[in-house]
Amino acid sequence: MKKIIGILGGMGPAATIDAMGKIIKNTPATCDQEHIPVIAVSFPDIPDRTENILSEGESPLNKMLAVLRILEAAGAECIIMPCNTAHYWYDELKASTKIPFLNIVEVTCNKIVSEVINNVAILATTGTIKTGLYQERLKKDNVNYVVPDDIQQGIVMESILAYKSGDVERAYQLMETVITQLKHVGIENFIMGCTEIPLILSGCGDKERYIDATGELVKKAVGWCCLVNNGTK
């Protein structure tokens, strides 16, 4: 069997499915049997990441570690975690396992740097913005980025929460408001740095302006599987 991708998921559940769909789309296959095996543990009751970062709500770390232990026992051979904010705990998670654990922020920023993308806005949860996960890495590589101002960031977060509550239309309208404002001040590129954002913007046309963190993570994972399966790694 091919190498198994393990998904530390549920943050949120739709983002986990989005990642699984993107694994299929990025795998060249002509029948079921050529696809990559996936074990997805989608536990949506992992405490809210942004709440913990902003107001010291319950830490999600213990539950994330529990999911990681399930994935290890089940035989996962490469871990992905389709939630940007959860990567605030990435170092602790990675240190606790011997399985390769890909980093969504790293692979997304690698794309931005290698394709010399500048003038980019970070669309993410308020938790992700607060932690500086993206800003630190982009600053290091001299990428010219902006973050939404406080009012805009409030709207971005409201959009993400609207999506999570099932209000897809309102989520889209809110996100579109902020994107339009940012375009008016000259922003040309947008990091979809929360795994709900590709879902919120799924009906949106001009995809070349958007850097899909989930998509980058999945491409890296599929590439890893193919390399290992071909015996070249």
Added chain:
Amino acid sequence: MKKIIGILGGMGPAATIDAMGKIIKNTPATCDQEHIPVIAVSFPDIPDRTENILSEGESPLNKMLAVLRILEAAGAECIIMPCNTAHYWYDELKASTKIPFLNIVEVTCNKIVSEVINNVAILATTGTIKTGLYQERLKKDNVNYVVPDDIQQGIVMESILAYKSGDVERAYQLMETVITQLKHVGIENFIMGCTEIPLILSGCGDKERYIDATGELVKKAVGWCCLVNNGTK
């Protein structure tokens, strides 16, 4: 935490994702944490079910049993298997586990019988048709059904294989050809009795004519979780 749904999946991988999406859609939730936890083991290299039934290709049973053992060890509390043809081995799988294991054919036929749906065509893999999984149950309940003739069944199977190979457009055109022919001879209702068929027909308008086996299975599973979580079962 809520009760965990385990998905014996990968047959095919897109059908597994479809089932997970339908779990979300059928769960009343206003935030991540209110959703149902899911462990999906999507192993697409499980040998082809129809090939085994029709021409004695490798049996999928051992690999399905292996996935079931992974789900048990990981803590799944209710099993669903979003593949109709795989239910040919349902009795052996169910007998091997103490975890409740819902049956896609049973829940779908229960809906047909309870809603007094007649004049129904069974759209399924040639494997499912050959085993008589749906026919036996519908006959027992005096439901008036038809199966496609041999030429039509060949086209249905070609459609399913086209979808699995990634040729979504051709899959739709082939399936639509058979549906149109069946409508011309007076068929009014269609069982989407292969988990790829809701995906093939996802752009199709008149959903009330279609009985979605995946959807029925998921509704039953979500209902089971809600009952158990409310302490009434």
